[in-house]
């Protein structure tokens with residue numbers, strides 16, 4: 176069964192702590208969402224396949240199939256926003272989750288109000304993207320220092336024809352920086368342009384994306400951090 180033409184958003188919540196799961200479920204219902212609650216990774220796969228959700232909230236440590244594996248699977252089949260919830264994540268966990276396609280990361284304990292605020296922000300952004308998709312689809316390939324950026328495939332092709340695929344967020348960051356080469360792009364400008372929320376003062380998501388990007392781009396270009404200000408892209412000196 177597919178849930179289309181409906182006036183509520185379905186949210187798949189996968190969490191093996193029964194108390195947290197039911198709290199999230201109750202809160203989401205009250206806020207007008209349709210929660211699909213699940214306490215097990217394997218069952219989550221079944222729900223996902225039979226009843227594709229609009230939004231996905233995943234714990235990492237889960238029975239049978241863990242949250243990271245689920246993230247990869249869901250992202251390969253769906254564009255639904257994925258928010259990871261986890262207690263005591265390492266920096267590597269966060270980097271990895273975003274790398275494999277999660278949209279956001281909340282550290283437990285978090286407030287339910289904040290969870291819903293994040294969901295709404297992501298959904299609003301998605302709607303904007305859909306309504307602006309004409310413009311977005313017409314973004315053109317650009318070349319920076321011999322590297323071709325393809326906004327339809329989210330790929331970069333280096334001078335020696337090596338293709339590297341980026342995540343959407345990584346690509347959008349790089350694209351924006353390459354449109355403004357050798358200029359400092361302020362962090363909040365980049366957040367506003369690229370990311371889904373403006374809480375840049377304490378949100379580390381963009382730094383994580385930049386860190387991942389640096390590993391993927393050719394060494395001929397460099398993304399420098401200008402402390403307290405933002406980022407600048409330039410050719411390698």
Ligand code: CA
Pocket residue numbers: 190191192234235236237
């Ligand atoms: Ca758990």
